[in-house]
Structure formats: structure tokens, C-alpha cells
Amino acid sequence: MIDEKGILFVLSGPSGVGKGTVRKELFKYKTDLKYSISMTTRDIRAGETDGVDYFYKTKQEFESLVEQNQLLEYAQYVNNYYGTPRAYVEETLASGHDVFLEIEVQGALQVKENFPEGVFIFLFPPSLEELKNRIVYRGTESTELVRNRLKEARNEIKLMDAYDYVVVNDQVDHAVGKIQSIIQSEHLKRERIARQYKKILEDEIS
């Protein structure tokens, strides 16, 4: 079933949860997914290509794009800007391809504000799942350690509120399988499909 437009999928989660590993494994299977290319003000390095590794801009250009709301998110590291250009994402979606963005939580929240129609997936640390199982199956262990982990857990769980889906990264292949299911089922949503058919049929009947 062809879609009129692609979908932006955003994978995020606490640092250290394994976002990069999951993304790399996913891209081995999902070859129709386009990886979102970032924009940066750092110098181009030997072996890199503009528009492939990054879009390279001067600071002035970058700041002017920020002012025009042309970045879905951006941040500054070590004196350089890095960000996600809106134009590349929108053009890729318009050509019918899904875009996949792997990003830190702060960046994901910016994207959510600038592009709420994206699908936001929170990669969940297995430690939190283990914690839950320990509580559920082994009763209350009120050690200081557990109590501290519970506090941390509470903070991490607050973070997930902006997301559409939560995937536990207990095993990379399981997490990848779940993300593939999310991608497939998002394309099956009635609103999307009804919109396509209605448009085509109305064009035809009228």
C-alpha cells in the first residue's frame, strides 16, 4: 500500500541505553528508511561528503536558519552547532520515505515541539525493567540501594511522557523487532490510509 508521505520516527532515551547500537542494527534490515542527516558548523574532515555525513554550514548561516525556525532541534558542543534541518526531513518525507532520527532526550523534546506529527519512541533501560520485576516478584527490599534506584526510576519515567511508544532494550534484536512493528503498524493507521483513498476517489468521482 503506497503512502502519500513518509513518517518521521524519533528514537531517544537516557544516555547509555544503547540507542546507537539499536539504530545500526535496525538499518541492516530496514533499507527503505532514510537516516536524518545533521547540520553542523564544524569543519568538514577528510573522507566526509557534504549532504552525506553532514550538511556543513558557517556559524552565520546556522544562526540565520535557527532564526527562521529551519531546525527541528539544535545544540552547541565545543563551540560548534549541531542540529536537524527541517528542510531535509520534510523533503524526504514528501518523497514518500520514512526518516529515522536517533537523538538525546533534550533534542527529542525540541523535535516534538517543532514536529509533533513525528512518532516518538523511548528506548528504556533494562535495569529499570529488572527493578520492576524485582519489586513485583520478590516483594519489598527496602535497602538504601533499591530506594535510590526507585528515585532515579521515577525521574526516567517522567521523561517518557512526551513519547508515543516505549521499547525496553533488553536484547538488541528484540528491541529492533519491536521498532520494526511500530514502523509497520504506524503505516497501517486508519487515518493515513483513509486519507489516501478518499483523496484518490474524490479526485476521480468529482
Place this chain on the structure above:
Amino acid sequence: MIDEKGILFVLSGPSGVGKGTVRKELFKYKTDLKYSISMTTRDIRAGETDGVDYFYKTKQEFESLVEQNQLLEYAQYVNNYYGTPRAYVEETLASGHDVFLEIEVQGALQVKENFPEGVFIFLFPPSLEELKNRIVYRGTESTELVRNRLKEARNEIKLMDAYDYVVVNDQVDHAVGKIQSIIQSEHLKRERIARQYKKILEDEIS
């Protein structure tokens, strides 16, 4: 990741679209899915078991359950009632199992009214997909045949408005794979998972 409750999945679509075939194939793989057992007023037959093939009731019992809103949907065929008992569905969900219901469009709309938290999947005739492709890829063929198919298509597409997902039944194994993705991704929705974690952590911290 354990869930607090199961999910009701409702598969429906125009008659002749192949709902029964898809359901049977799905059940070969998804052994953790419970098939919704119907209630009927027809006589029990040799080899049938109450609570396995059907729940058998008298007409009076059935009508009294209808009055108490204890059926998610029902219909009368050849002087007998057939319906979906709410209690069986709710108890099965409460025990943590998903329930799968395959049903005609009229029944599905009744279930939607009585149990809106279900996930409603519309099985789509491949003929309609072919029609769309013919229009999209081969330009306008304004024969009487195409025009009539377009009218029919319009009516069928109106039917899908109450559903959450649309799956084309072009090939049984494709349709089954898509339904499996929907089942998996519905379990990954943030609201569900956040609710579980918040409950467990709050019980623990408070």
C-alpha cells in the same frame, strides 16, 4: 514486559474479504491470544462443549443479559441469538490475556460503542487496492465498470471510519504479519507502560 491487562483486538471487514482465513492463520502463530467465545441460544450439538464452542443460554437468559448490557454485540439469525458476552472478555483481559474477536462490520460497530478501548482492525479487500493502483498508475479509465467500482469503494471506505487500523488482505501471510505488528506495537504504547510503572513505583515509594 508484563502488562496489567490484556487488549481486545477486533478484526472486521466486508463479507467475503477473508476474515476467517486470516484469523485461523494468525492463531497458528499467536498462541497467547484468546479467541472470544460467543454466546448463543441455539441447542448444543454433539461434540460441542459449553464454555468452549459457545456459552449456551435460553432465550430468556439471553434477553435478560441484553437488558443488563452484558453483551458487547448481538444479532439474531434464524430464530436464535448470537452475541459476545462482556463478562468473558473482561475476565480474560483482567487475567492479562489479549482477546481476539473476528466479526461482521455491524457487530464491530456495536462492540466499538460498548467497548471503545478495543483496537479495531479493518480487513480491506485487495480489489479496492487494485482499483486504487489502476487509477494511480494507469490514468483514468472512465468505463462504466470503473465508475461503479468507485461508488462501491466509496461506501466501503466510509465503513472504515470507526477503525484504528486498515490491513489489505492481498496475501494471507502478509495480512497476518501486519496484524502481529499491530498487536505488538499496541502493547508498546507509552500510556500503557507508563501507567504500569507509575503504579508500581508509587506503591513502592509512598
